[in-house]
Amino acid sequence: MRLYGVTGWKDAGKTGLMERLTAEITSRGFTVSTIKHAHHDFNVDQPGKDSYRHRAAGATEVLVSSADRWALMHELRGREELPLELLLSKLSPVDLVLIEGYKRDRHPKIEVWRSETNHALIAPGDPTVRAIASDISVPDLNVPRFHIDDTVAVADFIISELRL
Structure with missing residues (x-):
């Protein structure tokens, strides 16, 4: 799988x-x-839903499946966040994995920068x-x-650089 990142400071427009x-x-x-990558606590399910109740009860992993999709939630319960390399190993093979965030990891990236954020550019000090x-x-x-x-x-640019 080829990797390419979209990085930048908060509210720069990475998700868009x-x-x-x-x-x-x-x-x-x-x-x-x-x-x-999320820098804060997040939930993919909602309080009151069965999967949320399973996690709240202490399950380490909760897998939810339907005819349309399946999702696996894994609770770290105080253990360290998984490194990007391990997370990538959990994905099914595809042509390209786009990675939002992870600005300190070593994959190639495009920096998203907006003037209104008042942050310095990352690019001058980061060859990735x-x-x-x-x-x-x-x-x-x-x-x-x-x-x-x-x-x-x-x-x-990304397709050319990765020779897809």
Whole structure:
């Protein structure tokens, strides 16, 4: 599986670009899976639902299945967060895994940067950032630069760089 990341600071537009890239790249016939890193507590089920009740009762894993989909939830219960490499091993094979977040991991990435966030660019100090997608012109950092809404150009770049 080939990996490509979408990284940047909070509220830069990473999720929107991930969504658009997933749609664009799958429309070209490639299979895509995604991994999203969350820096906060999150739930994929809701209080009162059976799966939530199973987890609350102490289950380490809860697998929910229907005719349309299945989902596996694993509670860490105080253990360390799994590294990206181990999480990737849990995915079924696809052409491309798009990874949102994980800015410190060593896979190639495109940085999403918006002027209004008032954060410094990550790219100057990180050789894994291969391009920048922004809402404004950014300084020349010897990496390709794209407008954040030019999904086709960003997808073309990722596909070319990974030789898909």
